[in-house]
Every structure is written in C-alpha cells, then in structure tokens.
Amino acid sequence: MSGAEPLRTPPLASGPHGPGTLRSLLGTVLEALEAGGRARGGPLPAGGPEAVAARVADVLGDVLPDHGDPDALRALVHTLAEGAADPADPLCAAHLHCPPLAVATAADLAASALNPSLDSWDQAPAASALEAAVTRALAHAAGLADALVTSGGTESNQLALLLAREAHGGSVRLVCGANAHHSLPRAAWLLGLPDPVVVPAPGGTLDLAALDAALTALSGPLLVAATAGTTDAGLIDPLPEITGLCTAHGARLHIDAAYGGGLLFSDRHREKLAGLEAAHTVGLDLHKLGWQPAAAGLLAVARPAELAVLHHRTDYLNAADDTEAGFPDLLDRSLRTTRRPDILKIAVTLKTLGRTGLGALVDQVCSRAAEFAALVREHPGFELYDRPVISTVLFRPAGAGDDTVAAVRRGLLHEGRAVLGRARLDGRLWLKVTLLNPHTRPDDLAQLLKLAEEGTRA
Numbered sequence: 001m002s003g004a005e006p007l008r009t010p011p012l013a014s015g016p017h018g019p020g021t022l023r024s025l026l027g028t029v030l031e032a033l034e035a036g037g038r039a040r041g042g043p044l045p046a047g048g049p050e051a052v053a054a055r056v057a058d059v060l061g062d063v064l065p066d067h068g069d070p071d072a073l074r075a076l077v078h079t080l081a082e083g084a085a086d087p088a089d090p091l092c093a094a095h096l097h098c099p100p101l102a103v104a105t106a107a108d109l110a111a112s113a114l115n116p117s118l119d120s121w122d123q124a125p126a127a128s129a130l131e132a133a134v135t136r137a138l139a140h141a142a143g144l145a146d147a148l149v150t151s152g153g154t155e156s157n158q159l160a161l162l163l164a165r166e167a168h169g170g171s172v173r174l175v176c177g178a179n180a181h182h183s184l185p186r187a188a189w190l191l192g193l194p195d196p197v198v199v200p201a202p203g204g205t206l207d208l209a210a211l212d213a214a215l216t217a218l219s220g221p222l223l224v225a226a227t228a229g230t231t232d233a234g235l236i237d238p239l240p241e242i243t244g245l246c247t248a249h250g251a252r253l254h255i256d257a258a259y260g261g262g263l264l265f266s267d268r269h270r271e272k273l274a275g276l277e278a279a280h281t282v283g284l285d286l287h288k289l290g291w292q293p294a295a296a297g298l299l300a301v302a303r304p305a306e307l308a309v310l311h312h313r314t315d316y317l318n319a320a321d322d323t324e325a326g327f328p329d330l331l332d333r334s335l336r337t338t339r340r341p342d343i344l345k346i347a348v349t350l351k352t353l354g355r356t357g358l359g360a361l362v363d364q365v366c367s368r369a370a371e372f373a374a375l376v377r378e379h380p381g382f383e384l385y386d387r388p389v390i391s392t393v394l395f396r397p398a399g400a401g402d403d404t405v406a407a408v409r410r411g412l413l414h415e416g417r418a419v420l421g422r423a424r425l426d427g428r429l430w431l432k433v434t435l436l437n438p439h440t441r442p443d444d445l446a447q448l449l450k451l452a453e454e455g456t457r458a
Contacts (some may be wrong), residue, residue, distance in 0.1 A: 004119045004248040011025055011223075012279070013112070013113040013115075014113050014115065016113050018113060020077065020125050020291060025073065025266075028073055028074050028077075028078050028254065029073065031074070032073070032074045032075075032077035032078040033077060033078075033412060034081075034083065034084040034427075035078055035081075036077065036078040036079065036080065036081025036083075036084070037082075037084075038083050039078070039081075039082040039085065039438040040081065040082045040083070040086070040416070040446060041416075042084055042089065042091070042416045042417060043084045043085065043089035043090075043091040043092035043416070043417070043418060043419050044085040044413065044416050044419055045082060045084075045416050046415055046416030046417075047414070047416070048414045049196070050176045051134060052083045053077065055082070055083060056079055059076065059078075059079045060076070060079075060167065061073050066159065071388065077452070080217060082340070085097075085419055086099075086436040087099040087436070087437065088437060088439070089437075090440040090441070090444035090447075090448075091417070091418040091419065091444065091447065091448060091451070092418070092419040093418075093419060093421075093433045093435055093436075093437070093440075093448065094257075094419040094432060094433075094434060095419075095421055096259055096288045096422035097210060097267065097287075097433060097434075097436070098233065098287060098290070098291050098292075098394045098437075099291070099434040099436070099437050099439075100287075100291055100292055101291045101292070101347055101349060102219075102292040102354075103349060103352050103357070104291065104292050104293060104345040104346075104348060105293055105345070106348075107318065107345040107347075107348035107349075107368075108254065108293050108344070110344065110413060111127075111340060111341045111342070111344045111345065112340075114224055114341075116339070116340070116341045117338050117340070117411065118131065118183070118329055118330055118333070118334070118339040118340070118341060119317055119336075119337045119339060120148075120317040120318065120330060120331075120436060121327045121330060122327070124330075124341060125250070127341035127343065128330055129188070130328070130341070130343055130344065130347055131149060131186045131297050131333070131343040132215065133342065134326075134343050134346060134347045134350070135147040135148065135149060135298065135343065137350075138284070138298060138300070138346075139298075139300040139301070141264055141278065142257075142261070142264060142276055142282050142284065142300045142321065143276055143277025143278075144277065144281075144282060144300040144301060144302045145300075145301060145302055145303065145304050146300070146301055146304040147284075147298045147299060147300040147301065148300060148301070148307070148309070148333055148334060149297065149300045149333070149334065149343055150283075150295075150297035150299050150300065150334075151295040151297055151336075152258065152285055152287065152294070152295050152296075152312050153181060153183060153256060153258030153285050153297060154181075154183040154187075154285050155257070155297060155299075155335075156162045156184075156258065156281075156283030156285075156297050156298065156299040156366055157184050157187050157225070157254070157256060157286070157296065158183065158190065158191070158252040158281055159281075159299050159322045159335065159444060160187075160189040160223075160281040160299060161174065161184070161187045161188060161191055161254075161283060162187075162191060162223075162309075162335075163224065163280075163301070163306050163309065164223040164252050164254065164280070164281075164305075165181055165191060165193065165270070166222075166307075166309040167252070167306055169221075170271070171193070171194075171220070172220075172221040172222065172223045172252070172327075173193070173196070173197065173218060173221065173222050174193060174194075174196040174197070174204075174222070174223050174225060175192050175196065175211070175214055175221055175222055175223065175224045175225070175251070176197075176198060176199065176224070176225040176226075176239065177198070177199050177201040177202055177205070177207070177211075177226070178194055178199065178207035179201035179205060179227055179230050179232070179235065179260070180198075180225055180227055180256070180432060181206055181227065181231060181256055182232075182413045184196065184256070185198075186351065190379060192428070197214050198219065198458040199211050199214055200242050202236075202426075203424055203425075204230060204232070204233050204235040204425070205230075205236070205237050206226060206227070206237040206238070206242065207237065208238060208241050208242070208245065211224070211242065211245055212249075214247075215245060215248075215249040215251055216249070217277045220343065221252070222249070222250075222251040222252065222399060223251065223252045223253075223254060223275055224242065224245075224251050224252070224253050224254070225255075225256060225257070226242045226253065226254070226255045226264035226279075227256050227257075228255055228256065228257035228259070228260035228263075228272075228273055229256075229257060229258065229260025229261070229277065229289075229389075229390055230259070230260065230300055230430070232392075232394075232403075232423035232424070232425060233385065233386075233389075233394055233432075234259060234260070234388060234389050234390040234391060234392030234434070235389050236260055236272055236273070236389055236390075237275060237280075239255065239276060239396050240274055240275040241276030242275070243275045243278040243279075246280075248277075249257055249287075252271065252280050253254065253274055253278065253279045253280055254279060254280060254281045254283075254360055255275075255279040255282045255283070256283045257273065257282050257283060257284055258283050258285035258288060258297070259285065259288050259289060259390065260272070260273060260287025261273070261282070261283075261284035261285065261286075261289065261391055262286070262288065262290050262358075262362055263289070263362060263390065263455050264276075265355050265358040265361075265362050266362040266363050267359060268359075268363050268364075268366075269337070269363070269366060269390075272389065272390075274290065279302065280301070280302050280303065281299060281300065281301050281302070282299070282300040282374075283297070283298070283299055284298040284299075284300060285297050286322060286346055287299070288347075288348070289362060289365075289390070289391070289436065290346075290347070290356050290358070291343060291358075291361060291436075291438075292345055292346060292349065293341075295340045295342055296342055296345065296346055306346055307332055307333075307445075308332065308365065309389075310331075310332045310333070310334070310335065311329075311331065311332040311387060312333070313331075314331070317330075317337075317384075318329060318330070318331050323366070324327045333347070336364060339357060345423025351450045353447065355407040361438045364438040365391040365435045365436055365437070365438055365440075366388070368391070368440050369388040369390070369391040369393050369435045370394065370444055371385070371394065371442060372388075372393050372433060372435065372445045372448070372449070373387055373388050373393045373395075375445055375449050376393065376395040376416075376449065379449060379453075380394050381397060381398055381453055381456065382396065382397060382449070382452070383395060383396050383398045385425065385430055390441075391434060391435045392432060392433070392434070392435075393428060393432070393433045393434075394423055394425065394430040394431070394432055395431055395433070395452075396429070396430050396431055396452075397452075397456040400442070400456065404423070404427065404456065405429045405430065405431060406422065406429060407455075408420075408455035408458075409421075409422055409431060409455075411455050411458055412451060412452070412455050417451055418448060418451045418452075419454065420432060420433060420448075421433070421434060431452060433448060436441065437448070
C-alpha cells in the first residue's frame, strides 16, 4: 500500500546485534523488577487471588491487540514482580521454592538468548558436550554412573519407573511409602503399571517391617521407591536398611532425592544420604537445595546401558550415517524433543561456587532450620513436630484445631505478610516453614514466629 510506513522487524536476542539490544532491554526489566518489588512491599501481594487477578487483568487488557504496545515489557514485568511470591524474602518460606543465585540466573539469560535445542547436535554443539560432562560428574557425586537432565522430580520419577519397567521386560510393581511424592503413583498410572503397593510411613518415614512384609508377600518384578527429603517434612527414609531389604528380596531401588540430594555438597550433612549409591536410579533437583532457576532436575542411573530403551530414530535429527560419522545422538537423553540447555546454569554455579561454596549454603539453611525449631520449642504457645532433618520445620499453635491452623496460614497469605506452608502428618495439620534462603537471619526467624502468633490471636 503506497504511503504506508514499512513494518519494522523486531530485533533478535542473539547474533551480532543481540547483546546490544538486550543491554537496553535489561535496563527496562531490572527497573521494572525493582519498582514492582517496592510496590508489593512484602513477601507476596496483599488482597488474595481476586485482587491479584484484577490487577493483572487491568494491566494486560487485550491479550492480542491489533497494534503492539512498546511499553508492554516494562508494564508486565512490573505486574509480575508486584504480584509475585518472592522466595528471596525471608518471610516467604512455604515451599521447596528457592531464591535462585544471581550467577545462575545470568547464565540462564545466555541460554535463552542463544536458544540451543538439545534434540540434535547441530542445534547445540557446545551445549550437548557440556551436558554430557556435567551430568556425568553429578552422577558420580551421587555414587552412580550417568545422569539425564529432567524438568524436575516428577519427570525423574516417571523416567525411573519407565527404566524399571523396560529392564523387567515390560512390567514392574511399584512399592512405595505413604510418604512418597504424589508423582510416583501417578507415573505408575501413566505407564500402565499395576496399582502401587503403598507401605505405611508412621512418623513420616517408610516402615521397614511393613516393607519387608510387602516384599515377602509380593511376586514378580518389584521397584521400591524410597524418599530422601519428603515434601511435607523434609524427612529421609532409612536408606541403608531399605537397600538391604531390596538386595535380600531382589527388588530394584529408586530413591527420590529431589529435595535431599543437595546434602551431597555438604561435608556436615552428606552422611544422611548413606545408601544413595546403592540405588539403580536417583532423582535430584537443583532448583530446590541447589539455588537454580527452575527447571534443573536430574535422574542419575547406575547402569547407563539401560538408557538404550529411550533410543528413537528419526532421520532429520539423528540419521544413522550421521551417528556413524561421530555426531552425537541426543534423542536417547530424554523423552522430550526440544530441550533448553538447563545444564548451563548448573555448570556455571558448580564452577563458580565449587563443592565447598554450595556446601556452605546447604549448611546455612539447615542451621537456620535448627534455630527456628529451637524458637518454636521454647515458645509456650506453639508445638514443634520434631527436629528438622534438612531445612523444613513443622509447628502448630498449641491446643489449636486444624481449622485454626489453616486459618492462620490463609490469613497471612491474604494480608501479604508471610508465606507459610501446610502439611498433614500423624492425622493433624501443621504449619510448615521451608528455609531455602541462605540470607535469612535470626531476626527473620523471630518475625516469622511472631506473625504466626499474631495470626493465631486474630
């Protein structure tokens, strides 16, 4: 159309002009993050779901307008920051939701800008080599042979069941504790396996006598799933004893260490994972006790040859003649096809901090959890569930009913004052504090308990 202004092609993040373009946009993003955080003024936005949704709708307006808005980046990042539950705020302590390290986040920007896709070597030459080296090193740290990158514990658990099923000719029976992550029975359902045998977990850890009885009564290929760091209380199943029972009964062992796996970095706490090296598969999440932006999961395996069952051939990604010519085949490294290079942020963190640096962070949050448990124990108005094993503390107002416990948590959420979790153990509801922020200080712990006390009186 004559006289019409030509359309401008938006700039790209990579290529020769990418860094310069990103530099100016990053200024906008950082200013919006800072302004949004100030507007929030606490660990999460006040007003509850309806108020947050209304603010988002007001800024978002027409999702796909006829004409673009050059201010969209600033406005939406500000809105996201203002409406965030900020894991870097010491009063945001509910979930396995860590504040990511700045160096890992910076590395993640590079991964997004370059956008390698780990489904064929010619899309990710350096990233594929980096992933092979780093995953192997992390598997060795856990006492196993190799590892795959996953999106987290759910995918790791599903892969572990798949490998077990295929190792046993297409069928296996899952045996897990009542404390196991919800993704394990769900994975059994997705894979068409028999209903899992669920073993009691009194006190939050798998009962050894009940496991022995179940393994004695069952026949056929069996997969026992143990947990090193339960989601509700951060508890660790008795791994050496479970390993012994699996050996005695000829059962395969998977350990879900999505939470507790980070203890491997700590000289002070790694003995809590004794027995991990005897598992056939182990799930690890470094976006929990590893301070990575999500996602940063791994499934470590003892027998790399078992990964051959994931192999799939498609000519445009891993043609046989390319593989024979020495180009790596990446399709047997995941059930996913397109995969971003999540290994970069992990590699940067490992090299920047080293094992002792990461171990110091682990020690710090575990120490803070012990300090918070001591505050609860000494307070006459609260009851402590037990001493923390990792960095999770369960407590509740003394003498209160479950309705009161739930109301305390929801009240603090609605007011935007604190983010506490909830867990049900031994038939009662508990408030949950999961300490993953290494910058949390003793006065922050006192403030958390004070807010819970005020919520109880409200």
